[in-house]
Amino acid sequence: MDKFKKNVEAFREFGRGFMRMLRELGESIVKGSPMTKVSMVIFGFAHILRKQFLRGFTFLVGELALLWMIFGFGWKYISKFSSLGNSSGGYNPDGTISYGDNSFFILLYGILVILAFIALLILWSMSLRDSYRCEKRLAVGKKLPTNKEDWHSLFDKNFAQTLLTLPVIGIFVFTVLPILFMICIAFTNYDKNHTPPSALFTWVGLENFKKILDFGGTGLGPTFFRVLGWTLCWAFFATFLNYFLGMGVAILINRQGIKFKKLWRTILVMTIAVPQIVSLLYIGKLFAADGLINLFLMNHGIIDRAIPFWTNANYARVLIILINLWVGIPYMMLIATGLLMNIPADLYESARIDGANSFQMFRKITLPYMLFVTGPFLLTSFTGNLNNFNVIYLLSKGQPKSMSLSDGAGATDLLVTWLYTVTVTNNDYKIAAVIGIMVFIVTAVISLVVYGMLPSVKDEEGFQ
Amino acid sequence: MSRKKKIGNFFTYIVLILISIVWLFPFVGLVLQSFRSYVTEFGGMVGYLVPKKFSLDSYIYLFSGECKFIRWYLNTLIIAFFVTAGQTVVVVCVSYALSRMRFAGRNFLMRTWLILGMFPGFLTMICLYFLLKLLGLTQAGAVPGLILIGIASSGMGYYVCKGYFDTIPKSLDEAARIDGATRAQILISMIVPLSKPIIIYTALVAFMAPWCDYVFASYVAFGHSNSYNVAVSLQNWVWTNDYQGFFTRFCAGGILVAIPVTILFMCLQKYYVEGVTGGAVKG
Numbered sequence: 001m002d003k004f005k006k007n008v009e010a011f012r013e014f015g016r017g018f019m020r021m022l023r024e025l026g027e028s029i030v031k032g033s034p035m036t037k038v039s040m041v042i043f044g045f046a047h048i049l050r051k052q053f054l055r056g057f058t059f060l061v062g063e064l065a066l067l068w069m070i071f072g073f074g075w076k077y078i079s080k081f082s083s084l085g086n087s088s089g090g091y092n093p094d095g096t097i098s099y100g101d102n103s104f105f106i107l108l109y110g111i112l113v114i115l116a117f118i119a120l121l122i123l124w125s126m127s128l129r130d131s132y133r134c135e136k137r138l139a140v141g142k143k144l145p146t147n148k149e150d151w152h153s154l155f156d157k158n159f160a161q162t163l164l165t166l167p168v169i170g171i172f173v174f175t176v177l178p179i180l181f182m183i184c185i186a187f188t189n190y191d192k193n194h195t196p197p198s199a200l201f202t203w204v205g206l207e208n209f210k211k212i213l214d215f216g217g218t219g220l221g222p223t224f225f226r227v228l229g230w231t232l233c234w235a236f237f238a239t240f241l242n243y244f245l246g247m248g249v250a251i252l253i254n255r256q257g258i259k260f261k262k263l264w265r266t267i268l269v270m271t272i273a274v275p276q277i278v279s280l281l282y283i284g285k286l287f288a289a290d291g292l293i294n295l296f297l298m299n300h301g302i303i304d305r306a307i308p309f310w311t312n313a314n315y316a317r318v319l320i321i322l323i324n325l326w327v328g329i330p331y332m333m334l335i336a337t338g339l340l341m342n343i344p345a346d347l348y349e350s351a352r353i354d355g356a357n358s359f360q361m362f363r364k365i366t367l368p369y370m371l372f373v374t375g376p377f378l379l380t381s382f383t384g385n386l387n388n389f390n391v392i393y394l395l396s397k398g399q400p401k402s403m404s405l406s407d408g409a410g411a412t413d414l415l416v417t418w419l420y421t422v423t424v425t426n427n428d429y430k431i432a433a434v435i436g437i438m439v440f441i442v443t444a445v446i447s448l449v450v451y452g453m454l455p456s457v458k459d460e461e462g463f464q
Numbered sequence: 465m466s467r468k469k470k471i472g473n474f475f476t477y478i479v480l481i482l483i484s485i486v487w488l489f490p491f492v493g494l495v496l497q498s499f500r501s502y503v504t505e506f507g508g509m510v511g512y513l514v515p516k517k518f519s520l521d522s523y524i525y526l527f528s529g530e531c532k533f534i535r536w537y538l539n540t541l542i543i544a545f546f547v548t549a550g551q552t553v554v555v556v557c558v559s560y561a562l563s564r565m566r567f568a569g570r571n572f573l574m575r576t577w578l579i580l581g582m583f584p585g586f587l588t589m590i591c592l593y594f595l596l597k598l599l600g601l602t603q604a605g606a607v608p609g610l611i612l613i614g615i616a617s618s619g620m621g622y623y624v625c626k627g628y629f630d631t632i633p634k635s636l637d638e639a640a641r642i643d644g645a646t647r648a649q650i651l652i653s654m655i656v657p658l659s660k661p662i663i664i665y666t667a668l669v670a671f672m673a674p675w676c677d678y679v680f681a682s683y684v685a686f687g688h689s690n691s692y693n694v695a696v697s698l699q700n701w702v703w704t705n706d707y708q709g710f711f712t713r714f715c716a717g718g719i720l721v722a723i724p725v726t727i728l729f730m731c732l733q734k735y736y737v738e739g740v741t742g743g744a745v746k747g
Contacts, residue, residue: 010571014571155648158567159561159648161567162648166554167554167618170617170619171577171617173595177591178591178595253480257469257473258477258480264483273730275672275675275721277695279491281698281718282714285509288509292509295509299512334741377744394699420589433587436584436586440582
């Protein structure tokens with residue numbers, strides 16, 4: 001509940017800040033000097049006249065760059081945004097090739113232009129408000145910061161901006177823009193039959209979402225929900241089995257009187273150290289029909305036929321969860337070892353005097369403490385496992401395939417590995433985009449619901 | 465020590481020894497099978513572990529120029545090196561700004577990044593491919609392209625590092641500011657030296673990732689074998705239809721990949737443990 005209130009409060013705060021900004025903006029437009037009013041068209045004009053060259057030229061150059069992006073470069077794309085292009089390329093009657101519209105770039109650059117327009121608005125408001133603020137300072141007889149002071153503030157008062165500019169631009173271009181693009185793709189018919197530059201794709205509304213939730217005919221409903229079911233089931237086992245067994249191993253190693261503690265830990269940590277591409281590919285092949293284990297058992301007459309580890313859906317699922325223990329236990333063991341040492345020894349001492357046995361002590365002292373401290377970790381590792389591409393892909397590639405699953409999905413496919421297959425093998429980008437949005441929804445819902453239930457969030461002082 | 469405890473410890477040792485065998489078995493198998501000759505014995509998978517005759521044929525193959533393994537290895541090293549350097553710098557900068565400074569839009573930024581992190585990474589693969597292609601960084605230019613992708617969005621992974629910065633008392637900053645130090649000086653001459661463990665952790669994690677990057681590397685370098693990294697080649701060797709001939713080569717290649725990474729990791733294990741434990745508790 002508290003968390004909810006906090007979120008509402010954050011939104012209100014954001015709203016208040018926004019209103020304040022709008023008020024200031026209005027005031028600047030109405031009460032600003034003529035110089036400031038010229039700045040509404042030529043950003044930074046007033047700054048430059050006041051000899052604040054650093055600020056003024058930053059605003060001006062920013063404006064020119066954004067205007068060029070919108071009108072010089074992006075106009076021919078954004079003007080076709082509503083249809084994503086209408087002339088596909090091809091051979092002319094005289095045998096020459098004519099290039100038509102490219103829906104891909106129309107969409108990508110269209111989004112870029114819309115974002116550039118928003119950036120232009122923000123820059124406009126920043127330049128205007130800052131100019132007005134400077135005027136007010138001058139009016140009460142205060143001095144304006146010089147160019148040199150402005151420059152120095154970038155390493156002191158405004159150091160955060162200096163530090164964050166490049167990372168934010170990087171995230172913007174290589175994460176935000178692609179995600180917005182793919183969200184748009186989910187509403188188009190972009191697939192291998194509609195691949196630019198030879199063919200166009202266009203908006204289709206909610207068609208793809210209907211298809212993935214549709215249980216009849218060619219709908220992907222049955223496949224989607226079975227893959228989703230296995231994804232949740234996998235994430236549950238992968239998270240909690242690793243958690244408890246990893247804790248168990250940590251407790252075993254931590255036992256009084258056990259020697260070579262460091263050796264045992266090092267052996268387990270090898271799993272984290274060796275790149276998974278090497279270890280998991282090798283282990284995957286150990287269990288292949290012609291792999292070491294099957295051949296060994298057959299050579300010694302223990303079995304007649306190879307055990308179908310990877311070709312039987314249920315075997316494959318269980319095996320993947322078991323092999324994931326090999327990957328996950330060492331990791332949890334490391335975390336648990338550090339935390340177990342934080343539990344005050346006198347708690348155990350007094351429990352022992354009261355006659356508690358080891359199991360009771362584990363249940364009443366160790367487990368509540370660990371669950372309390374590692375609650376957020378459990379949540380992140382659950383959502384991490386929902387998207388655990390490496391383990392699934394390196395071991396089974398999502399196979400075995402099954403007649404009851406369509407669109408390239410296999411019995412051990414998670415939503416993310418299915419997404420990968422759909423993108424790379426089927427080139428069915430529109431469905432891949434929808435799957436991606438579904439993964440986002442599942443992750444977001446689980447995070448929101450569970451986060452509110454965590455004891456360490458509900459009751460921060462509870463255990464102390 | 466009581467009798468009961470001795471028995472308990474005895475069983476604990478047995479369990480630990482069993483665990484060690486299970487955990488070490490794949491590595492032992494990998495090493496042994498890499499010494500099996502594909503010329504005189506068999507290059508595929510067999511039902512026994514110890515090769516009949518010790519041979520370096522698979523290793524010779526990797527270095528002989530019959531395949532571009534050395535090239536792929538260097539590609540991976542280059543990618544790993546630059547990604548490590550770039551990512552560490554970016555993460556430290558972002559963490560410092562978010563941990564120490566309060567500015568308009570700070571909460572907005574953190575919330576947006578949290579939400580962005582919930583989208584699966586492979587969703588944007590095709591879009592990233594075309595963005596790189598526009599810059600000419602695919603196929604022949606895949607190595608710088610992969611470096612760019614590796615660094616570009618790394619600011620979102622600030623959690624662990626910021627958590628560590630938060631534990632450094634703010635009073636230190638204030639004292640330095642009274643002495644006239646700027647924020648930039650504080651970061652470089654105070655916070656960075658104090659955060660050595662977490663910076664090493666960040667660098668180590670960044671260094672390990674490119675060795676496993678099969679998916680994106682194969683997509684970006686598609687059809688241009690000079691730009692492959694080791695992950696792509698290992699994956700190809702295992703999953704080609706005639707992997708039978710390539711299995712021992714995969715083992716040998718895997719060993720060569722694993723040795724430096726493992727040694728580095730083991731040397732820096734202390735810092736890794738610190739980072740992982742700190743990150744787990746902070747969530």
